[in-house]
Amino acid sequence: MPIQISAQYVKELRLKTGAGMMDCKKALQESEGDFDKAVENLRKKGLASASKKAGRRTTEGIIESYIHAGSKIGVMVEINCETDFVARRSEFQELSRNIAMQIAACPLVEYVDIESIPTNIVKQEKSIEMSKEDIVNKPEKVRKQIVEGRINKKLSELSLLSQPFIRNPDITIRDLINQNISLMGENIQVKRFVRFLLGEGSEQSRQHFSEEVANMIKS
Template identity: 65%
Template sequence: MILQISAKHVKELRDKTGAGMMDCKKALQESQGDTDKAIEVLRKKGIAIANKKSNRLAVQGIIESYIHLGAKIGVMIELNCETDFVARRPEFQALAKNITMQIAASPNICYIEKEDIPKDFIDNEYKIESKKDDLLNKPDSIKRSIIQGRVEKRLSELSLFSQPFIKEPDITIKDLIEKHIALLGENIKVRRFIRFVLGDFIL
């Protein structure tokens, strides 16, 4: 027997996730009305959809900017999608604005994904961590684990996609983009970004 889900319950889930009404209803039925489980169902579905669309060409989109209060920090990004129709959608434009705000709030971000970080930089981070005094007397297996953890943390700090979303810390920016890929039905790519800080590079 299919569980009957109220329209109010469906709307509450839609408001939380941005997913379509039918998708929310099916997720709630699948999870026996448990909202947290339904969110996980939708998240997994969104990741699956995002993976399917990840190789599709995304050359349309917008350039979005954000100037932080006080005009001391500014950010510009190019966010791409597949069609001009989606580029004009308010959800897509809100996503672009949220990403610029994330970059403004995260001074360590230098790369879009961890995979973009040069190997030479990563190798150097391992060398730096391996020479730290607090590891000298540790067994090799524990030392390797600590070094790996510290380097991964450092790489995550440098990567936009690894950042917890400032408005919803339970998800990362990568999760946020995948959610919008599922919602809008197109591949979405952060092509490039630049962060301006007043006074940078002044000697």
């Protein structure tokens, strides 16, 4: 006989994962009330669900904008879904807002995902890393392993979907989108984005404004 799960416990799991109420209740029953295990199981199911929807066409959506306090940094991002009905849902609009704020807070991010990074950029980064003095005298196999690790880290820094979500660093932006795909039942994709920074070109200004955004979000 399934164990009894309180409605509050189910609600907490739903808020954390974005899964449906019945799915959350079932996950908690299957994990015998183990919250972390239930989260893990739902994420696995959510990711599988998102993967099945990934090939669907996304011709609807919204263009979200975010202007940081002081009007010195701004973001525009296009988030696509399958239907206008989902595009008008408050959850979809909240997701779009969160992604826009994430972009504002991540000055190193230049591409939607790692797959979008041009091959010539990857080759250039590999060439630079292979020539660095701290590994030049190491065995070839070791050098390649070190470079591979550094390149993966660099590409992740450039990729929006690889970023830890600023409101919950335990998940990435990709995880956040997959949770919303599971919640809303449609494919959701970040199409493109652009960041505007007053006096762009100053690295000090970039760091200053990204810290301001992060601090504002935490407050």
